[in-house]
Amino acid sequence: MKKKKQQKNYLDLIPERAAELTWKCDEDGSIILEVENTGAFNRIAQKLFKRPKVTQVHMEKYGSFLWPLIDGVRSVMELADLQKAEFGEEVEPLYPRVVKYMQIMESYHFIHFKE
Secondary structure (H helix, E strand, O other): OOOOOOOHHHHOOEEEEEOOOOEOOOOOOOOOEEOOOOHHHHHHHHHHHHOEEEEEOOOOOOHHHHHHHHOOOOOHHHHHHHHHHHHHHHOOOOHHHHHHHHHHHHHOOOOOEEE
């Protein structure tokens, strides 16, 4: 008999920002993540193609609202509810949108989920 693979319920997970990632707030309130380009390939690209040592990732207003709230204590559902309170119907469909945002942030190693 095959075992069914259990899927994660992202709404119950608790996101935590990556410790090595630095960020700052722009004058208009948007968040800028600063990602250091490390590794052999990046060093070669920096020398040959004049690539920057640090890449800046500019977040849009919804991501800029959520980023400072990711503290390793609140669950994804709590973060989504805070976003709903701030933006109202503008962020609908709320839960699928916030879950997708968290999945993308995890895929870029900007966040990880606490066990």
